[in-house]
Amino acid sequence: MRPSLGVLALLVLCFCPPLGLPCASETGILLTENTELKVADTFMDEREYYRAITEYKKFLILFPESDKADYALFRIGMAYYHGEEYEASTRTLANLREKYPESSHAPEAQYFEGLGYWKLKKYLNAKIAFEVVAAYYPDSNYAPMSLVADAMLALDQDNINAGRQGMENLIANYPDYPASMRAKETLELFDQYQYLPKKSEILAGIMSAVVPGSGYIYAEHYGDGITAFLINALAITGTVTAVHSENYAVAAIVGGIGLPFYLGNIYGSANAAKKWNIAVRNELRSRISVTLDYDF
Amino acid sequence: MGAEASKGPMKGPHANAMLPSSTLEPTISCVQITFIESIKFYQKWISSTGGDRCGFRPSCSRFGYEAIATLGPVVGLMMTGDRLTRCNIWKSPGPDYFLLPNGRLYDPLSKNLIVE
Numbered sequence: 338m339r340p341s342l343g344v345l346a347l348l349v350l351c352f353c354p355p356l357g358l359p360c361a362s363e364t365g366i367l368l369t370e371n372t373e374l375k376v377a378d379t380f381m382d383e384r385e386y387y388r389a390i391t392e393y394k395k396f397l398i399l400f401p402e403s404d405k406a407d408y409a410l411f412r413i414g415m416a417y418y419h420g421e422e423y424e425a426s427t428r429t430l431a432n433l434r435e436k437y438p439e440s441s442h443a444p445e446a447q448y449f450e451g452l453g454y455w456k457l458k459k460y461l462n463a464k465i466a467f468e469v470v471a472a473y474y475p476d477s478n479y480a481p482m483s484l485v486a487d488a489m490l491a492l493d494q495d496n497i498n499a500g501r502q503g504m505e506n507l508i509a510n511y512p513d514y515p516a517s518m519r520a521k522e523t524l525e526l527f528d529q530y531q532y533l534p535k536k537s538e539i540l541a542g543i544m545s546a547v548v549p550g551s552g553y554i555y556a557e558h559y560g561d562g563i564t565a566f567l568i569n570a571l572a573i574t575g576t577v578t579a580v581h582s583e584n585y586a587v588a589a590i591v592g593g594i595g596l597p598f599y600l601g602n603i604y605g606s607a608n609a610a611k612k613w614n615i616a617v618r619n620e621l622r623s624r625i626s627v628t629l630d631y632d633f
Numbered sequence: 634m635g636a637e638a639s640k641g642p643m644k645g646p647h648a649n650a651m652l653p654s655s656t657l658e659p660t661i662s663c664v665q666i667t668f669i670e671s672i673k674f675y676q677k678w679i680s681s682t683g684g685d686r687c688g689f690r691p692s693c694s695r696f697g698y699e700a701i702a703t704l705g706p707v708v709g710l711m712m713t714g715d716r717l718t719r720c721n722i723w724k725s726p727g728p729d730y731f732l733l734p735n736g737r738l739y740d741p742l743s744k745n746l747i748v749e
Contacts, residue, residue, distance in 0.1 A: 387645025420643035538747070560723020568718060601714025608715065608747050616728040 370400050374409070381412060386420035407433060407440035418449055427453040427462075444470055444477035451483065455490060463490055471506075481511040485520075485631050492530065492622060501527040519629050526625045533617055536610040545606035549573075549599060552606025556613045565602040572598060664706045672698045689730075690737040693720050699742050712745060 366372060377392030393409040393416070400406065410433045417426035430450040434443055451466030467490065470483035488503030504520045504527060511517050536556050545552030550566030553559070572595025579588035626632055661669070676694050687693050696716050701709030719740075724730065730738035 384642070385644055387643050390645075420645075421641065422643060558719075558729075560721055561719050564721040564723075565718045597710040597714035598718060599714070600711040601716070601718060604711045604747070605715030605718060608745055611747060612729055619728070 368399070370396070370403050370405060373399060374405060377409070377412065381416060384419070386416040389416045390420075407437035407442055410436065411440070411442040411446055414446060415449065418453055421456075423453040423456045426450075427457070444474035444479040447474070448479040448483055448486070451486060455486070460490060460494055475510070481507055481514040481516060482631075484510070485516055485629060489622075489626070489629075489631065492527070492625070497527060497530045500530075516629055516631065523625050523628050526621060526628065530618075530621055533621065535617075536613045538607040538610040538614075541610035542603045542607040545603045549602045550606075552603070553609050556606060556609035558609045558613075561605065561609065565598070565605070568598050569595065569602055571595075661702060662706070665701055665709075668701045668706055668709070669698060672701070687720060688724060688738055689716070689720060689740045690733055690735070691741065693717055696740070696742060703742070712742070715745070716740070 373392065373396045377389050377396060380389035380392055390413050393413045396409045397406055410429065414426050414429035414433060417429055427450050430446040430453070433440065433446045437443070447466055447470045451463045451470070454463035454466060464487060467483040467487040470477065471480045471487070474480055484503055484507040488500045488507070491499035491503060501524060504524055507514070507520050508517050541552035541555050544555055545565070549569035550562040550564070553562035553565055572591060575591040576588050576595060579585070579591060672694050680694060689696070691699065693716050697709065697713035700712040704712065724738060726732035726738060730740050733739050
């Protein structure tokens with residue numbers, strides 16, 4: 338069988354593409370410092386923190402001697418911070434300060450390191466970080482912000498006097514800073530903090546142990562108080578009645594079911610008092626936060 | 634198995650994705666197992682017949698399951714008793730309970746710990 342002319346032509350086209358098809362010209366880019374940073378920054382802007390960190394790390398591997406290495410390291414710390422990986426963030430930002438003490442990002446790094454420690458509830462480390470920013474970089478924008486953060490941190494630790502002192506330092510050292518104007522208004526709120534009404538958690542627990550539900554009522558959780566009283570009254574009455582009629586098995590079952598409710602009523606009352614205190618504190622704290630226009 | 638992407642702010646693989654499964658499981662006692670299995674029995678055979686009625690999220694049975702599994706039978710039962718007491722007709726959104734888009738009130742275990 339002889340192949341036809343058409344089949345032959347097809348075979349020639351398939352096996353000799355340069356003859357029959359136009360050549361695809363290869364396009365590419367040269368990987369420069371700026372290109373790599375642009376990729377990383379784009380991921381960062383898109384809140385793809387994990388990918389951004391990968392690109393910044395790639396930058397540090399490819400261009401270790403670059404004058405933008407401090408920037409890349411700083412952005413890694415910030416990506417960890419925004420990604421809520423605070424341990425890694427504080428570690429990276431501390432590393433930046435050690436490797437590049439003269440970096441222009443050092444004050445911001447130190448400030449965010451403090452915020453990271455705050456999130457981790459390492460209050461002493463956070464306080465030190467804020468104090469260092471205020472002391473060593475007084476001309477930086479982050480110095481007054483650190484004073485505000487330090488004051489709010491003191492407030493969260495119930496150290497009202499230190500918080501008030503921080504606000505007074507801010508007003509004295511940075512009178513033209515926008516938050517300083519607002520800080521004057523917060524001084525009165527700081528004073529109110531000392532006289533916040535409080536509910537005793539121990540008293541709430543004791544009250545509920547004596548009269549079930551009364552601790553909830555004391556903590557202003559009225560519905561829970563009425564429910565706790567009714568459930569416990571039912572369980573206690575049932576148990577006592579069963580004991581009186583010598584139905585000890587029934588008494589054990591009813592008492593066994595009622596016991597977690599009784600203990601839970603004591604626990605819940607103490608917890609309700611705690612929640613009440615937190616709600617009152619948070620309300621005032623948010624008023625200070627809104628007045629200062631500082632949200633943390 | 635490829636690393637599963639996290640839905641958290643980091644948008645990367647889970648930090649514990651590579652951990653062996655045995656390290657992720659808490660050790661629990663026989664008493665805890667008894668209560669946990671009772672809750673599982675309730676969830677599978679009793680609760681499922683009447684539909685989803687609890688106004689809280691996590692539901693009371695799930696809350697009890699988590700409390701007993703993580704905090705032990707004594708504290709767990711106490712917290713479950715408290716939760717069942719609070720799951721009454723007067724509960725409403727406010728500083729204590731955050732209203733979820735599905736109309737339920739958010740009340741996780743972590744918000745009910747006296748000692749953190």
